[in-house]
Amino acid sequence: MIAPPAGAPDAPFIAISGLRKSYALGGVVVHALDGVDLGIRAGTFHTIMGPSGSGKSTLLYLLGGLDRPTAGRIVVAGAALQEMDENALAAYRREVVGFIFQSFNLISSLSAWENVAFPMRFAGISRRARRERAFALLERVGLADRRQHRPSELSGGQQQRVAIARSLVNEPRLVLADEPTGNLDTASGQSIMELLAELHSDGRTIVVVTHDPRMAAYATHQVFLLDGRTVSDAEYHAVTGMPGGPIARPVAAPASV
Numbered sequence: 622m623i624a625p626p627a628g629a630p631d632a633p634f635i636a637i638s639g640l641r642k643s644y645a646l647g648g649v650v651v652h653a654l655d656g657v658d659l660g661i662r663a664g665t666f667h668t669i670m671g672p673s674g675s676g677k678s679t680l681l682y683l684l685g686g687l688d689r690p691t692a693g694r695i696v697v698a699g700a701a702l703q704e705m706d707e708n709a710l711a712a713y714r715r716e717v718v719g720f721i722f723q724s725f726n727l728i729s730s731l732s733a734w735e736n737v738a739f740p741m742r743f744a745g746i747s748r749r750a751r752r753e754r755a756f757a758l759l760e761r762v763g764l765a766d767r768r769q770h771r772p773s774e775l776s777g778g779q780q781q782r783v784a785i786a787r788s789l790v791n792e793p794r795l796v797l798a799d800e801p802t803g804n805l806d807t808a809s810g811q812s813i814m815e816l817l818a819e820l821h822s823d824g825r826t827i828v829v830v831t832h833d834p835r836m837a838a839y840a841t842h843q844v845f846l847l848d849g850r851t852v853s854d855a856e857y858h859a860v861t862g863m864p865g866g867p868i869a870r871p872v873a874a875p876a877s878v
């Protein structure tokens with residue numbers, strides 16, 4: 622299990638308030654996030670859904686410390702991201718967050734295990750120890766027999782598993798995934814969802830941006846975005862025609878590891 626966050630027992634692990642992100646392009650200002658307030662408790666599994674351009678990736682990137690807000694606050698485990706300098710933000714990304722992208726973002730010239738080990742390269746860890754850790758993580762995601770394969774020699778689902786193993790290298794308490802099943806066929810997508818559900822049962826906090834309503838079945842909470850603002854499930858359903866309510870989980874919960 623992942624240790625619970627420090628701080629007041631009732632304080633949410635993540636507290637987002639008045640969050641805004643604006644982009645000015647060619648004289649036009651786009652409010653990608655237009656005042657988002659959100660509390661996320663430790664150990665929850667949140668999905669973020671919304672139409673294209675509604676601000677989902679922007680929200681996830683800000684939460685992951687990959688970008689900075691125009692205004693507002695993000696406090697994670699008592700630490701205010703917007704007050705961190707670049708070094709502190711880099712440490713936050715490295716130590717607290719595991720990030721999973723739709724396009725896997727693997728290095729094509731490296732083997733699966735070298736990709737997983739990549740974030741450890743400057744951490745003063747011996748190559749042997751990095752290799753052992755990478756091997757263990759690849760086993761964890763069901764790829765023990767693909768350690769030496771390069772990304773081009775792996776299926777999409779396998780590449781995403783490698784990316785998930787890489788995201789776990791520093792034992793992140795918070796796992797953020799931006800459409801992790803977006804490039805995968807139905808069966809591979811399902812197995813990635815189940816892997817995320819396992820990470821959740823390990824005690825991690827999971828936030829997944831997704832277009833796939835099946836992902837909601839794994840979530841403890843659903844967040845809906847329209848035009849850079851959070852809306853209720855009823856409003857989301859009324860505006861988009863997409864299901865807003867909870868969806869029954871299709872399979873039994875995977876066993877906790």
Ligand SMILES: Nc1ncnc2c1ncn2[C@@H]1O[C@H](COP(=O)(O)OP(=O)(O)OP(=O)(O)O)[C@@H](O)[C@H]1O
Pocket residue numbers: 644645646651652653671672673674675676677678679680
């Ligand atoms: N770097 C940028 N420069 C200018 N505008 C941007 C930038 N990044 C995002 N935007 C704009 O901000 C809005 C929100 O973008 P975002 O990528 O968060 O949407 P999204 O909900 O993730 O969409 P999708 O489902 O297509 O991935 C969009 O209107 C987009 O054009």
Ligand SMILES: [Mg+2]
Pocket residue numbers: 677678679799
């Ligand atoms: Mg996006």
